[in-house]
Amino acid sequence: MKEQKAFAIPGLLVVAAALILAGFVAYRYTEYVPLLTVPAAIIGFLLLKGVAIVSPNEALVLTFFGKYSGSLVQNGFWWVNPFAGRQKISLKIANFQSEQLKVNDAHGNPIEIAAVIVWRVVDSAKATFAVENCNNFVRLQGETALRHLSNLFPYEPHTPGETALRSHPAEIATQLRAELAERTSVAGIEVLEAQLSHLAYSPEIAQAMLRRQQAQAVLAARQIIVDGAISMVEMALRKLETDGIVQLDGPSKATMVNNLLVTLVSENHIQPVLSTAPMRT
Known part of the structure; x- marks a missing residue:
């Protein structure tokens, strides 16, 4: 249902016109005041019945005999069709945090996830007539989109460049917002922002996943250390040969490489052992 502008008259104009009319009638037909009591009461009731006050960021949805006749979104003091049905709906920005859902990620691992969603009504007609309750509708659709x-x-990337919930929060938030906007468009709702507010492994596998992450971190660190140690050994051998300090044969190079790698890679303090044997050249 497309939103349309409701016909409304500024309330002050109606009040001024009613006062002028009352003064004119009282001046011309004073002797018939008893006969004008009933019509005046009916007119006064209709005038009061048609008065509407619209606050900022609020819409007044009007129906006339079951048919949608328009929405009044401009704030102020108005006079509308006194026989029209009215329903106020808020246009303010709203937000909520979903409950922590227990779901499975793409690899089947149980995780806990929650999101904060910011939204507002942009089509008062759809928000009123397309869904029963737009607040509950957004909450349920938000949880469905999150699942x-x-x-x-x-939960985390297993191959280089893989998009994951933990490592790519911006991409995940963009996709969540797009999917939620598509789901709620039928209710005239605009999703302004959708961000993950909680993300963790479920308690039953949290310890196992923590050990896995620690092992991966240790492996990555050891790889960096080994690569650096090999580079340093290569540089040391090249420096010795280039400067002509000493010429090493195969067994001597192997021994030196072994000693340097053990010293550089070992996590414990290495006790040096001095060799008094002459070095073979």
Whole structure:
């Protein structure tokens, strides 16, 4: 249902016109005042019944005999059709945090996930007539979109460049917002922002996943240390040969490489052992 502008008259104009009319009637037909009591009461009731006050960031949805006749979104004091049904709806920005959902990621690992969603009504007609309750509708659709999104991506990347929930928060938030906007468009709702507010492994596998992350971190650190040690050994051998300090044969190079690698790679303090044997050249 497309939103349309409701016909409304500024309330002050109506009040001024009513006062002028009352003064004119009282001046011309004073002797018929008893006969004008009933019509005046009916007119006064209709005038009061048609008065409407619209606050900022608020819409007044009007229906006339079951048919949508328009929405009044401009704040102020107005006079509308006194026989029209009215329903106020807020246009203010709203937000909520979903409950922590227990779902499975793309690899089947149980995780806990939650999101903060910021939204507002942009079509008062759809928000009133397309859904029963737009607040509950947004909450349920937000949880549904969050469950679907968590099934599409893993908790953490397992291959280089893989999009994951933990490592790519901006991309995940963009996709969550797009999916939620598509789901709520039928209710005239605009999703302004959707961000993950909680993300963790479920308690039953949290310890195992923590040990896995620690092992991966140790492996990555050791790889960096080994690569650096090999570079330093290569540089030392090249420097010795280039400067002509000493010429090493194969066994001597192997011994030196072994000693340097053990010294550089070992996590414990190395006790040096001095060799008094002459070095073979």
